[in-house]
Amino acid sequence: MRVLLSTYGTRGDVDPLVALAIQLRALGAEVRMCTPPDDEFTERLAGLGIDSVPVGPPIRTLMRGTPPSPAELSRYRTELVDTQFDVLPSAADGCDALVVAGLAQVAARSVAEAVGISYVYVTYSAVNLPSPHHAPPPRPGWPEPADADNKTRWDRDARRVDEQFRAPLNGHRAALGLPPVAGVRDHVYSDRPWLAADPVLGPWPDSHDLEVVQTGAWTTVDERPLPADLVAFLAAGPPPVYVGFGSISPAPDIARWAVEVSRARGYRVLVSRGWADLDLIDGQDDCFAIGDVNHQRLFRELAAVIHHGGAGTTQTAARAGVPQVVVPIRLADNPYWAGQVAARQVGAALDGPTATIESLTAAFETALAPGTRERAKALGAEIRTDGATVAARLLLDRLG
Known part of the structure; x- marks a missing residue:
């Protein structure tokens, strides 16, 4: 059994998938991970004996210095989708499942469909999933309305995601012989997303809109001594x-x-x-x-x-x-x-x-x-x- 794990983000995005990778290997599965190409990620995975595949530009470069403009962020997002479609199919070769964390994994479900493997979307916070109990989280480069109810704000969020991603996503899906997607955000999330957050500290609110699988937060024991x-x-x-x-x-x-x-x-x-x-x-x-x-x-x-x-x-x-x-x-x-x-x-x-x-x-x-x-x-x-x-x-x- 082989599993591909993928995310694009900072250490807070990568560490939970590393914890999952360790547990999967303990149960006998093989694991491969797609992460940003920053040295701290690739070196850590190498030290754990986990195959790593770099995707996208170094995240630390994006997080430091002057914040990117909305136009630059839009370009980065589109380029990341193109890069994922270039990299993920070969990374998924021989795998039985693709587990992804974060909305940035726009290409992942289409790749899983094309190669015929299982797909799981995971988020680390309940606020990232649509619910009438909370508003969508602030997204970099997109204005945050303050004068609307939660449903209206989630609808607006879905439209913005479509405006950013639907055309490039469906262009790649057509090249793979897949039908177009109408709503990108809900396509990425799937109809049964996983929530890797503690049920006491960050519970999923009762809602009939999504069937959410809450597993608890993905952490591993850190044995390092303090300096x-x-x-x-x-x-x-x-x-x-x-x-x-x-x-x-x-x-x-x-x-x-x-x-x-x-x-x-x-x-x-x-x-x-x-x-x-x-x-x-x-x-x-x-x-x-x-x-x-x-x-x-x-x-x-x-x-x-x-x-x-x-x-x-x-x-x-x-x-x-x-x-x-x-x-x-x-x-x-x-x-x-x-x-x-x-x-x-x-x-x-x-x-x-x-x-x-x-x-x-x-x-x-x-x-x-x-x-x-x-x-x-x-x-x-x-x-x-x-x-x-x-x-x-x-x-x-x-x-x-």
Whole structure:
């Protein structure tokens, strides 16, 4: 049995598929993965012995520097569809199933149809799937209406996806001898998408519009020890506050404000450099900068986590039972996870673009309150860790 896994995105998009790949191999399946060609992905897969196939331009290049204009984003999206149709058919050769994560995988279902293999679409957040219970997530380069109900906004979202992708998708489908697709988004999602999110932290709302298979979040145990200098910093004083924004460049001044607010209340600070290359604001010894470290180990040692609202970071902090302050930019599922943290009262959420040092201070006070920490610990005990195993078994059962 051989499975092709495919995604295009940052580490938060790739890591869950790596977790699934590990579980599939443990059950005897062979796995191949399509990811962006960034060295950190290809080298990690090589270290795990997983065949990798690069697709599209390096994602880190797109995420750094000046954000692409709407016209540039439109061109990138069309070029990515063309690249997928070039690469995926050979990558899928000899495979029994194609599992894809993210709307960017526009070509994948057509390729699966053409070569006659099973297709599974997965998302990491309920907000990415159409439902009357929530609005669609913000999509880069597309305006976000604020004056419409959820159904109207999802209808508008579908039209925008069609405007971007329907012509190039159907052109490729015609070349493969496949009939045209009327609605691109729902075609990509399929009529039975999988949701790889924790059912306590990010449940699928009751809805008859889609039959969603919720497996739990796809994670793997990180066995890496923490660096010696970080261990020494942690041991030298009380639990610090973590400030990090992953692959996202935070709104101006947010990282500096987070350090200042933490210090003003007597907390030491860990600054995670991330893809934005954040750095210390001065040379005081109550702050320490870190690179890529084991968050599963680290977060258990912290007073609070200030972050951007990525699915993986939110899940890891919740599992560690640590309070969170989520400061998202208006992008993808970040605002959704900020809302989930606030709704469960395990932290506080801000709107990154409108945040001020005063609103960040208030959010910090909420997160550090004793009741918040108690609720965070209680939630951490409920978070499941078997999502990738559940998904691997479901997939192999489906295949025979």
